[in-house]
Amino acid sequence: MKNTTISDDCAVDIRAVRKAYGAGESAFVALDNATVSVRENEFFTLLGPSGCGKTTLLRMIAGFDYPTSGEILLNGSDITSLPPFQRPVNTVFQNYALFPHMTVAENVAFGLEALGKPRTEVKARVAEMLRLVQLEHLAGRRTNQMSGGQQQRVALARALAPQPKVLLLDEPLSALDYKLRKEMQSELKRLQYETGITFIFVTHDQEEALTMSDRIAVMSAGRILQIGTPREIYNRPADRFVASFIGETNFLTGALHGVANGKAKITLKSGQSVVVNAASDAPASGDVTFIVRPEHASVVEGSGDLRGIVEKVVYFGTDTHLHLRLSGGEAFTVRQQNGSVSGSAVEAGQAVAVAIAEGAAQVVRA
């Protein structure tokens, strides 16, 4: 049965989970107050720099580690203290962790045999899984004689074979080269679509997270900073870290005078003012930071929102980056699409006016 619509049912509910290594004063808090609800059939991504606690969270969902406090629910029932072999959750490990003394088929059959499935069913299911990951021809091969991409597929087939409720993937693509990674990204999306299993995917690659996920949780230093769709995360980052970690961003600061209807006017050092989006919890006045994505700004004829001098022009093929120095002294980058072959007339040293797209400027927590 394929069920490919994301429902509001919660597959995994992580409630106020905290993980501290060591005890007392010297304890290291790897994860603090993590609360996430992953929905049924969702492709959910944990995104954050190395060491932020992604693996720690994943290991607690798998059952290899237990939270210091908080609880983890699977389809509504508490699994916080269940051993891993009693959780209908499977993992694709960062290094694949394939059994080197077994063939591909034996690896894939391992979970099914442990569950005590009848032999004929195991055989049929292994064949089905190998077909799914296109490895039928390598069923009898030892895994240590395979390429990284093939090992990756075996790991996927092995984890999917017992039909888990949730599949956990810990940076499964980080060891692959660029081309193979791209290939496996779409492969993973296809597998998730075809199996209808909830995926919790871990990566430190923001581009990978944006292109693959239904929703993303951005983490830093043991905390979840923001949960949202790729669009929300990119366009409405909750704070400075999220904004800088995902995509390229211009940060500007200025004085804010009152918030109304989610909009506010900010005056920059240069005296120019910009209309920005501001959440209702933004400070009503004082200095605030806001962001403008480079592609949401453009060099225009006439007055525009900002003024500056072009310091450097970098050509990227599909677009051109203009590095400006604003009249208030701030650095600012504009990304212009190269729509025509003749190229832009803007050159270094030129004074230009910059327009910011409607609704693109966004106040962020510092």
Place this chain on the structure above:
Amino acid sequence: MTSANDLTTKLEAVDARRRWLLASPALLTIFLAAIGPLFIVLAYSFLTPGDYGDVKWQFSPDAWIGVFFERDIFDDTLSLATAHVDIFWRSVKLALITTVATLFFGFPTAYFMATRNERSRDLWQFLITIPFWTNLLIRTLAILQIIRNEGILNTALIKLGMIQEPIQILFTDTAILIGMVYVYLPLMVLPIYASLERLDFRLVEAGYDLYATRWRVLRKIILPLAKPGIIAGSILVFIPAIGAFVSPSVLGGGKNMMFSNLIELQFGQGRNWPLGSALSITVMIIVMAALLVYVRNNSAKDERHA
């Protein structure tokens, strides 16, 4: 062209000569320490015993006949040397039991060591090797002190009221076994530890993740991956155990002989060096045959897996 080829050939010849020269210390060692003595023993086994030990340089197959048969003193007929067969059998049996027992105690020990953190692992490894620092004879005498009728073990059991009379352990096969298991345990622990230490414990987690219970993970993942260590340990224990000398002579009290005691007898009181030599070679053949069967069996299983 030809001159270039000639040069290559000449250089290759020089190279080959130099390589042999470099290998000569190794070859000399192998010859002097391993192959040479073996030939001497083989030669002695076909000679005639001297009157006061040593050999007379006179061919005789008697030693080899004597390994398997006894000559009746009265009518000169041959019958199976049951005493020798008994000793062969006891040696093989005790060595096998020792191997199994050291495996039984050694595997959990090695597993425990391999799962400690890096720093304390070195300490455990050091502790395991401490007995090697003490002379084998002293260690065996210590075991004797523990298990003799007035020893700690019997005294304690009597004080605790668990037995009335001391249990006779000393001078039995059990005593020999206790001694051998104690002495050879590190030889089992260390190679198993070496293979477990290299084991990727993420594979164990992967096993748990795929619904395997602890027992299943042990059977399907840990044991197969520790197999090289188990094989090495078994060989390292079995070979010296089958030729054990100190344990049977100290703890077996002379009447529970093993191979080595029998051989020693021939070179000592028996004054029959050829028979001693023939017996030595017989032991070697038995050990090699056992090893061949063991290793062949294990690799055959591996191939069936593949």
